[in-house]
Amino acid sequence: MKPAVTSELYWLVLTTLMTGLFWVPYILQRVQDRGLWTALSEPQGSVHTESHWARRMMRAHQNAIENLVIFATLVLMLQATGNGTATTAMACMVYFFARATHFVVYTLAVPLLRPLSFFIGFFAQLALALTLLGALA
Numbered sequence: 677m678k679p680a681v682t683s684e685l686y687w688l689v690l691t692t693l694m695t696g697l698f699w700v701p702y703i704l705q706r707v708q709d710r711g712l713w714t715a716l717s718e719p720q721g722s723v724h725t726e727s728h729w730a731r732r733m734m735r736a737h738q739n740a741i742e743n744l745v746i747f748a749t750l751v752l753m754l755q756a757t758g759n760g761t762a763t764t765a766m767a768c769m770v771y772f773f774a775r776a777t778h779f780v781v782y783t784l785a786v787p788l789l790r791p792l793s794f795f796i797g798f799f800a801q802l803a804l805a806l807t808l809l810g811a812l813a
Contacts, residue, residue, distance in 0.1 A: 683769070684751045684755065685755060687771065688747070690772055691772045695737070698736070701730070702725065702734050709727065733782070735782065736778065739778070740775055740778070743801070746801055747771055747801055750805055759808060763807065763813070764803065774794075774796040775797050781793055
């Protein structure tokens with residue numbers, strides 16, 4: 677019998693998959709800018725694109741990876757302790773959409789929406805942490 681996938685784990689899987697695909701557009705742009713051989717043969721990964729949007733996308737991807745470590749840890753701790761609630765399920769869904777929005781607005785250099793989407797994701801993580809600490813029901 678397979679264990680049920682909780683809402684929190686569902687959103688963690690989607691967030692991980694989304695983060696894992698964020699590299700595709702900027703690598704394709706790098707190939708277009710520099711050519712396939714140059715883009716793939718440089719061993720240090722220091723071949724950069726000339727496109728400002730692609731460089732911003734790379735930074736957004738790095739930020740998503742850094743925050744995924746925190747989000748995943750919190751979700752897995754909720755799963756291990758059985759402390760998931762409707763609030764934590766909602767926080768995980770909000771986190772997913774906040775990170776997707778952050779990626780897009782960072783790439784497009786939209787002022788104000790980038791930090792706003794980041795903070796929404798942060799507060800979703802905070803809700804998970806406070807639930808684990810017993811400060812949020």
